[in-house]
Amino acid sequence: MKKLFTSFLIICTLFGCQDNIQSSLPALQGLKNGDFTWRSSSSTVVVDTAGTLTFTGTDGYGALTLKVPTVALGTFVLGENATALVTYSEDQFMYSTNNNGNASIVYVSDGTITIDELDTVNGTVTGSFYFNAYTADGERVMNFSEGVIYKLPVTEGTL
DSSP: OHHHHHHHHHHHHHHHOOOGGGGSSSEEEEEETTTEEEEOSEEEEEEOTTOOEEEEEEOSSEEEEEEESSSOSEEEEESTTOSSEEEEEETTEEEETTOOBOSSSOBOOEEEEEEEEEETTTTEEEEEEEEEEEOTTSOOEEEEEEEEEEEEEOOBSOO
């Protein structure tokens, strides 16, 4: 009886530890300001004629846009004057990684967008991101960490 209980406990532990990404296929999500899991309820992936890869998503309250300058695997650095860009808008505020904060200590926008997989057969993109972005006046900051791009289908253009 003791072995049966132990086996049951192990099986329950293994099946109880599923990652939320598995149930969110495809997914565009991240941890917003360290305490709220933001998940896109609708998203698009566009490859324009210049080769720019743009991800957009909204959860009905805020809109997130991630742009990388080329369709390629790798890590793209974010910040003022960087070729990659993230914007997030919510309520009347627009945050951008092109803006820096202003305070007695200099706060700079930063982060990365990493493209891990370009599935040309299925037309999907997988990667990750994190960033700190500021409003144009530098007074407000938006932080996303643990950002996930998981098998998002290209809705316009081709990989």
